[in-house]
Amino acid sequence: SAVISQKPSRDICQRGTSLTIQCQVDSQVTMMFWYRQQPGQSLTLIATANQGSEATYESGFVIDKFPISRPNLTFSTLTVSNMSPEDSSIYLCSAGYRERTQYFGPGTRLLVL
């Protein structure tokens, strides 16, 4: 398996502000992913972050709202920009491995007031 950490674990933010979530993996991985989990729901993929290229966003998610960085093979950040209460969710990062398995970080619980 893998050890994946996320910071912060939770935050309460005011609307209109931005929050950057960090994801650190204990080994080098090509593919990292960012998911959103709204209350009581399943996971929805926001984007795929590959090192050395622009992130690939899923339908309904745009770079201006969710900019992603992937500066190296063990680290990625997701920024939630110009937040509104509708952005209150759990945000999870994951890492994809050659054996076709994804391991997840512990998640960041975000509340926007």
Next chain:
Amino acid sequence: AQTVTQSQPEMSVQEAETVTLSCTYDTSESNYYLFWYKQPPSRQMILVIRQEAYKQQNATENRFSVNFQKAAKSFSLKISDSQLGDTAMYFCAFMIGGDNAGNMLTFGGGTRLMVKP
């Protein structure tokens, strides 16, 4: 596009008994992988078990086993000797195989399992 369906939003089981969670999927791919993830109240997504579609043998991990019926596109999870710590949301997930597949997961809606003492 792939879809994953979990028809049981909630289930409960008595401690030490056996429970089976259902999952069906739809795909035109022949090379793929199936997963069960557990999400306890801590919200950490934990990989429970993984099945490769080209393997006929059902995967097992200690008390967890799957019944993989490829023709029926069914992938159920059996939890034997249920423990209180098994209380969690369980998500079934699908991933296309192949070198250019991208490792993306498609999740079902989840089943909330409560293990009762």
